[in-house]
Amino acid sequence: MRRFENPTVAVVGATGAVGRTMQAILAERDYPVGGLRLLASERSAGAVVETPWGSVKIEDLATADPTGIDVALFSAGGGRSREFAPRFVDAGATIVDNSSAFRMDPEVPLVVADVNDEAIETHRGIVANPNCTTMALMMAAGPLHEVAGIDRMVASSYQATGGSGQQGMETLERQIEWFRGKREAMQHGGWEDPGGDLYQRPIAYNVLPMAGAITDEGYTDEEWKLVYETRKILEAPAIKVEPTCVRVPTMVGHGIAATMFFDRPMPLEEALEILADAPGTELWPDSHVPTPLDSAGIDDVLVGRVRETVGDRGGISLWVVGDNLRKGAALNAVQLAELLLER
Amino acid sequence: MRRFENPTVAVVGATGAVGRTMQAILAERDYPVGGLRLLASERSAGAVVETPWGSVKIEDLATADPTGIDVALFSAGGGRSREFAPRFVDAGATIVDNSSAFRMDPEVPLVVADVNDEAIETHRGIVANPNCTTMALMMAAGPLHEVAGIDRMVASSYQATGGSGQQGMETLERQIEWFRGKREAMQHGGWEDPGGDLYQRPIAYNVLPMAGAITDEGYTDEEWKLVYETRKILEAPAIKVEPTCVRVPTMVGHGIAATMFFDRPMPLEEALEILADAPGTELWPDSHVPTPLDSAGIDDVLVGRVRETVGDRGGISLWVVGDNLRKGAALNAVQLAELLLER
Numbered sequence: 001m002r003r004f005e006n007p008t009v010a011v012v013g014a015t016g017a018v019g020r021t022m023q024a025i026l027a028e029r030d031y032p033v034g035g036l037r038l039l040a041s042e043r044s045a046g047a048v049v050e051t052p053w054g055s056v057k058i059e060d061l062a063t064a065d066p067t068g069i070d071v072a073l074f075s076a077g078g079g080r081s082r083e084f085a086p087r088f089v090d091a092g093a094t095i096v097d098n099s100s101a102f103r104m105d106p107e108v109p110l111v112v113a114d115v116n117d118e119a120i121e122t123h124r125g126i127v128a129n130p131n132c133t134t135m136a137l138m139m140a141a142g143p144l145h146e147v148a149g150i151d152r153m154v155a156s157s158y159q160a161t162g163g164s165g166q167q168g169m170e171t172l173e174r175q176i177e178w179f180r181g182k183r184e185a186m187q188h189g190g191w192e193d194p195g196g197d198l199y200q201r202p203i204a205y206n207v208l209p210m211a212g213a214i215t216d217e218g219y220t221d222e223e224w225k226l227v228y229e230t231r232k233i234l235e236a237p238a239i240k241v242e243p244t245c246v247r248v249p250t251m252v253g254h255g256i257a258a259t260m261f262f263d264r265p266m267p268l269e270e271a272l273e274i275l276a277d278a279p280g281t282e283l284w285p286d287s288h289v290p291t292p293l294d295s296a297g298i299d300d301v302l303v304g305r306v307r308e309t310v311g312d313r314g315g316i317s318l319w320v321v322g323d324n325l326r327k328g329a330a331l332n333a334v335q336l337a338e339l340l341l342e343r
Numbered sequence: 344m345r346r347f348e349n350p351t352v353a354v355v356g357a358t359g360a361v362g363r364t365m366q367a368i369l370a371e372r373d374y375p376v377g378g379l380r381l382l383a384s385e386r387s388a389g390a391v392v393e394t395p396w397g398s399v400k401i402e403d404l405a406t407a408d409p410t411g412i413d414v415a416l417f418s419a420g421g422g423r424s425r426e427f428a429p430r431f432v433d434a435g436a437t438i439v440d441n442s443s444a445f446r447m448d449p450e451v452p453l454v455v456a457d458v459n460d461e462a463i464e465t466h467r468g469i470v471a472n473p474n475c476t477t478m479a480l481m482m483a484a485g486p487l488h489e490v491a492g493i494d495r496m497v498a499s500s501y502q503a504t505g506g507s508g509q510q511g512m513e514t515l516e517r518q519i520e521w522f523r524g525k526r527e528a529m530q531h532g533g534w535e536d537p538g539g540d541l542y543q544r545p546i547a548y549n550v551l552p553m554a555g556a557i558t559d560e561g562y563t564d565e566e567w568k569l570v571y572e573t574r575k576i577l578e579a580p581a582i583k584v585e586p587t588c589v590r591v592p593t594m595v596g597h598g599i600a601a602t603m604f605f606d607r608p609m610p611l612e613e614a615l616e617i618l619a620d621a622p623g624t625e626l627w628p629d630s631h632v633p634t635p636l637d638s639a640g641i642d643d644v645l646v647g648r649v650r651e652t653v654g655d656r657g658g659i660s661l662w663v664v665g666d667n668l669r670k671g672a673a674l675n676a677v678q679l680a681e682l683l684l685e686r
Contacts, residue, residue, distance in 0.1 A: 152654055156499035156600040158550045158589065162530065169526060176519060183512060186594040187505065187668075189640030205593050206636045207501045209600065209648055209662040214629050218611075218650035227653060240654025244600040244662070246501065249592055250548050251529040257499040257552065257587040268561075286557050293549045297532030305552055307561035310570060311495055311583025319552040319587070325530075 006034030009337070010069045010093070012084065013076030014038035014049070014058060017166050018098055021330035022073050027052040029334060032341070039064055040076070066091040071340060073333045074098060089125035096127050096336045098329055100221075103128040103229060110232045113335030114280040115142035119235075120339050127336050130233060131225040132328030133157050133245065137256045138233050139301040139327065140320045143278040144271060145234050149263035152240035155226055158248045158255035159211045160292055161203060163324045169251050171196050175204030176249075203249050211245035220245055253292025254328060255321040257305075265314030268307065275303050275318075280327065295321045299331055349377030352680070353412045353436070355427065356419030357381035357392070357401060360509050361441055364673035365416050370395040372677060375684070382407050383419070409434035414683060416676050417441060432468035439470050439679045441672055443564075446471040446572060453575045456678030457623040458485035462578075463682050470679050473576060474568040475671030476500050476588065480599045481576050482644040482670065483663045486621040487614060488577050492606035495583040498569055501591045501598035502554045503635055504546060506667045512594050514539050518547030519592075546592050554588035563588055596635025597671060598664040600648075608657030611650065618646050618661075623670065638664045642674055 009026065013019040019040070026033055036053045045060035061080065066072070066088040074081050075098035082101045089095060102108040109119040110128045115138050120127055130138065137155060144150065161168035178194040179202075185191035186205055194202055201208050212222030219227075226243035248255075276283050282300045284290040290302030301322035309315035322328055352369065356362040362383070369376055379396045388403035404423065409415070409431040417424050418441035425444045432438060445451040452462040453471045458481050463470055473481065480498060487493065504511035521537040522545075528534035529548055537545055544551050555565030562570075569586035591598075619626050625643045627633040633645030644665035652658035665671055 154497035154585070154602045156587070158501075158552075158591070169530070173526065183516065183594060186636060187512070187639055191636060191639075200630075201632060201634050202636055206634045207591055207593060207598055208632065208634055209501075209598060209664075210629065210632045217653060218629065218648070219653065242497070242602040242652050242654050242658070242660055244499070244602075244648070244660060246598075246600065248501070248550055250550060251526060255550055255552060255589075257589065259497045259585040259587075286553065286561065287543075289544060289551065289553045291544050291549045291551055293529065293534060293545055296530055296534075305561070305587070309585050310560060310562065311585050315585070317585055317587060321552075 006032045007070030008035040008037065008068055009033050010037040010039055010072040012039045012061060012072055012074040012080070015040045015044045016075060017325055018075040018329045021325045022075065022333055023051060025326070025330050025334045031334060031337065037069060066093055069093040071096065071337050073337065075329065075333070085126055094123070094125055094340055096129055096333045098129040098333055100131065100225065102126050103130065104232065110229060111336055112138045112142065112233055113332055113339065115139065116233050116235070117339055120336060121343060129329065129333045129336065130229050131222070132163055132324040133159060133222065133254045133256060134226050134229040135328050135332060136254050136301050136320050136322035137258060138230065139281050139322065140275060140278065140303045140318060141258065141260065142234060143274050144260065144262070144266065144316065145236065147274055148266050150234065150236065150239050151261050151263055153258055153260040154242040155256050155258040156244045157211065157246055158292070159245060160250040160252050160254055160324055161247065162252040163254060164198060167198055171198045172203055172249055172251065175202055179205050199247065203247060206249065208247040209244065211247040219243070250292040251296065252323055252325060253295035253321050254324045255292055255319060257319055259309060259315060259317040261312065261315040266316050271316045272306055275306060290319070290321050292321055295323045298323060299326055301327050349375045350413030351378040351380065351411055352376050353380040353382055353415040355382045355404060355415055355417040355423070358383045358387045359418060360668055361418040361672045364668045365418065365676055366394060368669070368673050368677045372681070374677060374680065380412060409436055412436040414439065414680050416680065418672065428469055437466070437468055437683055439472060439676045441472040441676055443474065443568065445469050446473065447575065453572060454679055455481045455485065455576055456675055456682060458482065459576050459578070460682055463679065464686060472672065472676045472679065473572050474565070475506055475667040476502060476565065476597045476599060477569050477572040478671050478675060479597050479644050479663050479665035480601060481573065482624050482665065483618060483621065483646045483661060484573070484601065484603065485577060486617050487603065487605070487609065487659065488579065490617055491609050493577065493579065493582050494604050494606055496601055496603040497585040498599050498601040499587045500554065500589055501635070502588060503593040503595050503597055503667055504590065505595040506597060507541060510541055514541045515546055515592055515594065518545055522548050542590065546590060549592065551590040552587065554590040562586070593635040594639065595666055595668060596638035596664050597667045598635055598662060600662055602652060602658060602660040604655065604658040609659050614659045615649055618649060633662070633664050635664055638666045641666060642669055644670050
C-alpha cells in the first residue's frame, strides 16, 4: 500500500453539507493536507473558498483534471461517484467514497474506523464509507460482535431530517412554521398537508415510518443497507437483521433502538464492560439518556439504555445515537483518510 | 352478568384530556346514557359543564356518593382508581378503569375491544383498559396471534407527547418555540436546555429513548406494560416481547415498529389478508404510509409497512399507529362500556 507524507487532498461535493463538514474535520484533526482541491458541480465552479490551507477555487468536477490528487473524499451522490471515482483512481488517487455506489462491491472494502480498520488494507483504489445509520449502530454492535458473534438483530431507526441534507432540515423548519398554532387540528384531525416533495408525508410533528424508497420485498434502500452493510462490515454474512427505518422530526443525529442475540448468552455486565471500552463511543447512564440533540456536533457515538433482553434471555437491547454528518459521514471519511496514511 | 338498559354513567377524571374525550365519544357513539355524572378533583368541583345530556355539575370525587351509578369510566390516575374504584363497585357500579392500577390483577379482565372481547365476561366489577401503546399494537398483533400464535416479538415505540396529557403537548409547543431560529446550535451543538420537569431531556427537535420511568432490569414501566399486558390480553403467558419505548415530538398518535415470529411461518399474503379483515383497523399502502398525524382524531388503528422478515424468514414486520386518546384510551373504554351492555 502506498504511503503519503503530505497528500494532496480533494473534496468532491465540496459545497454540500457533508463536503463542508469534511473540510472542517480535516482541519480539526490536523490532517497533513499538502494541498487542497475542492470540486463540485458546474454551478459552484469558480467560487473561491477560504480554507485553513489558503484560498481555494472550486473546480468543476466534470472537467477537472485529477492528476496529482493523492486522496479524494467523495460525497457528491452515487451517480457522480460511479462516473468519476474510477477516473480519479486511474490518475493515481485513492478514493474514500461516501455514497452507496461501491459499498457492496466485493472488491471495495467497507470500513467503520475503530470497528474494522484492517479491512482497508485490501483496497484497490476505492474505500467505501458506510451508510450513516449503519455506521452508528456498528460502533456498538461491532465490539459486541467481536466478542460473542451476533446471530440476529432487530433494529428500528429514528433518523434525522439532516440525513436528507440541507433540504431535509429546511423542510422540517418550514413545516414546523406551517403547523404553528394549529394544535387543535394536529390533535383532532383536519390539518392541511404542508406539501413539499422531499418526503412523501409531513415530517413536522410527525414521524414517517419509511425512510428511503421501497426497493425489494417492501423494504426501503435504507433498510437494505442496514442488512447488507452490517454483514459486510462485521464479515458475518449469516447475521440476520430485521430493519425498520423511520424519519423523525429532528435536525441531526440518527438514533437506533436495537435488540441483538449472540452465538452465546451475553451477560449484561460483560456487554457494559465492552461498550465502556469501545473506542469512539460514550456510554451514558439512564439518568441522562443520550438523545439526538446530544449527539449533534460531536464525534463520539453515544450509547445508552443497555439492558438484558427480557423475552428470550441472553440478548442485549440498547440505544445508539450519532451525528449523521460527523461519524455518520464526514468524520469516518477523514478517519479512513488517516488510516490510508498510517498503513 | 347484569344488563343495563339506560345506565347512569359516571366519568371520573372528567376534566382531563381522556375524560373529556370519553364524554365526546359517548355522544358520538350514541351510548344510551340514562344520566351522566362527572367527577373530578376538589379543584374542579362545582363547575357546570354543558353536555349532550344537559348541564352537569362536576362533583368532588373525594366526597361524592356513588350510589346509583351503573357504569363508571375512570381516568384519574392509578392512585385514585385504587382508592375509589372498590367503593364504586361496592355501591353497585361496574368500572372501566383506564389506569394501570388493576391491569395485572388476575381477577380483573384486561380487554381490547375487537381483540379479546370475551374476556370481559369474567369481570367482578372492574374491567381494565390497556396501556395506549400496547392497545395499538394489539389491534394488529391480536388477529395475527389468533391465527398463528406469536412466539416472540421486538417492539420499538414512537410515542406522542399527548400520551403525557395536556402537559406533554404544552411542553412540546413551548420547547419548539425555545429552539426557534436556533438551527445552528441544534446542528452543531451548543444549544441550551429548555428546562421543564415533565421530561428528563428536551423533546422538541429530539427523541427521548426512555418513555416512562425505569423500574426493574433497566426497563421503564411503559416497556413492562408492553411485555405483561401483551401476554395477558393474548392469553399467552409465554410470548416473548423485547420492548423499547421512545418519546417523539408529535402531539397525538403512538406508533410502533414491530417484528414478530409465530409458532409457524406466516406467509406475507396470509398476514395481509388477516390484517385487511381485522376489525377496528385500516391497512394503508406504502404509497401513503400511515403516520401519527393521520391517526389523530380517528377511531381506527392504522397499519402499514407489512412485510416478511428478511433475516430469519417466516416472520412479519409491520408498523401500527393509533390515536392514544381515542383507541388508546377513551374509545376503548367506551367500547368496553358497550360490551357491558351487550353481554
